[in-house]
Amino acid sequence: MRHQTALEYGEPILADTSSTDAFVEFERVQKSYDGEILVVKDLNLSMPRGEFLTMLGPSGSGKTTTLMMLAGFETATHGDIRLGGISINNIPPHKRGIGMVFQNYALFPHMTVAENLSFPLEVRKMGKSEREAKVKRALDMVQMGDFGGRRPAQLSGGQQQRIALARALVFEAELVLMDEPLGALDKQLREHMQFEIKRIADNLGITVVYVTHDQTEALTMSDRVAVFDDGRIQQLAPPDQLYEAPENSFVAQFIGENNTLEGVIKEISGGRALVELDDGELIDCKPVNVSKPGERTRVSIRPERVEYNKSRLQEGAHTLKAEVLEFIYMGDIFRTRLRVAGNDEFIIKTRNAPDVERLVPGQQIEIGWLPDDCRALDA
């Protein structure tokens, strides 16, 4: 499906703004439902055209509220939301020309699949033949070409999902919002649809804002991920940065599996921090959002970056004593639970390779890591 600007269909607000860098912008946006608690606190976000951005966060973090403000179903209490450089705060949802895929698909049960897809075209007063052509193209795009005459209730969850996607795309919106669209699907189908959605979005060059609480989904699909917590974006970064270089404890904990050790900064110099753990041991870390000695810190290390094979450690790197508590064989990896510096939940993951030693519970080992993988974050 060749992409055209929504302008053709009379959306006054989506003027041609291809010269502007930011397509979607949130500026100091706040939202409160009851006048007492801010659900969204000072949100600033800028998205270029064609980006696939995921809002990830626990429930109640404000991500869905943000999406609804963008769609126009909620009004921002304060701040400005701009689409293509034009403020859309006072534009009703039906004039925003934003496609949306809902969590439960919201396919109209009294219409056939084709009628569902035709609906947005009808309200745009499009001619019959043009409508039919577009509906057919959209259905073919999601590989549902033969299902036009069915009712939504006659389709499986995955098929309904495809139709919901096709309906959000059929009127050629430049911005498509997706509110946990894969939440109701089983794991296998969900993984398949992740790639499908990503492929279609890339082919059409549309801008996507995707809301999910599934971090795997966020990491695999997105160009950038905005991690929400407590009404704020905690970190906005591409998936690899988010995983490898979390900027605070929340992100480190929320994305992927993470080991935490608590301690106090002893000294900071030249991009290195020396941390004294609570049991007195010293380790080298990379300071992230800590600034001065004496500050409490949480040190974060990914389980797959921990080494116990001494030959792989850097010369002079600090090591810690550890006791093996549990060894789980998981096929492709070994997952070992250790007691490190008083923490019983220290996990390491090791690739299953011929030269890797299989640990035994009760075994005493020494572990270490590259200082760059060990990040000193806020306590």
Added chain:
Amino acid sequence: MTDTTDTGPVLAADGTPLKRSLARALRMQKMRALALIAPLLLFVLITFVVPIGQMLWRSVENDIVADTLPLTVVALASWDGNSGELPSEEVYDAFARDMIVAVNAKQHTRLGTRLNYEKTGISSLFRKSGRKIKKWDPVEDAPFKEKLIEVHDGWGDIETWRTIQAHSSRVTGGYFLNAIDMQKTPDGPAAQPEDKRILIKLFTRTLIMSMIITCSCIVLGYPVAWILANLPMRSANMLMILVLLPFWTSLLVRTSAWKVMLQQQGVINDVLVWLGLVSDSARLIMINNQFGTIVAMTHILLPFMILPMYSVMQTIPPTYLRAAKSLGATNWTAFWRVYFPQSVPGIGAGSILVFILSIGYYITPEIVGGTKGVFISNRIAYHISSSLNWGLAAALGTILLAVVLLLYWCYDRIVGIDNVKLG
């Protein structure tokens, strides 16, 4: 599932056919289930099915003539009512014998009342003659022809005998003819005299007013149901109580309250006069007419419309409206194309409920309807309790039942009864 191959029916482990085996296994279960619902079944049978069946039977039943005058009926059978001559002595003799028995059993007045529906005056004819006939002896006082005509010249009127003859069969369509403003005459079905034709008019009025009431219930109830379905739970419950409040008030009280509101010296007129919108001499007549009936019944039946609509609307997720708007539909289009079609089953259920209830409503039209606003049910009640013409009442009731079933059938054909959700 049956096995259709050459091996015949599927057999259970012991060689009996599986179906029989299964039926036996389930029989105990079925018996137990039946025993549980038996009290209700019995209750419904005794208090509902039997009386209705009896009522339906009454609409065509006409045993009274043949039972009271058995000999006369047989003797009259060979008489040609169109010959212009009075029946022979044989008929009079049979009649006298029947009457002597009937008078002693005090049955003759009932027969008189029955035949009076068909020919005015027969009731008094039977009553007056009864006193004399009582003293007669079937053998000694014969022949009876002159004597009877002497007792009352009604017995010398051919029409009297033709009426008895016409209504002597045990099953009659006469009540149904009466119910549609016709009558069964010795010459066959004929229209009622002009001044007695009111039932067709009442039927039409009942149907039209029920439709108006149903429509006003839809118009008034839809927004309320919508608000109920879209408010947060707490406020919705509060509002629901307000909707249900009328249910907990006596019907009579509510209807009487409307009387207070609507009458010429009532609240509404007083307010209008006070505001100067209506002059004191031209107070509006809002009661004892159709307007009064429609207003009061709409109010009384409104909850029956709101509740089914509410229960259907509750199941329509608000995301549908959002989805429609995100697809570019205005508020109105989103409502009309997406929300409304999904709420139709609720409207259908409510309409059936309200229409069927109002078509048979009695108390409210009786109190606020005056003469112009009464329903067919008021006429039925009149025949049941005042004129005691139960046969006609039964025929009217049967027609009403048939109309409701017909409408129900039409509704099923047009909308589909499985589209109706009552809750």
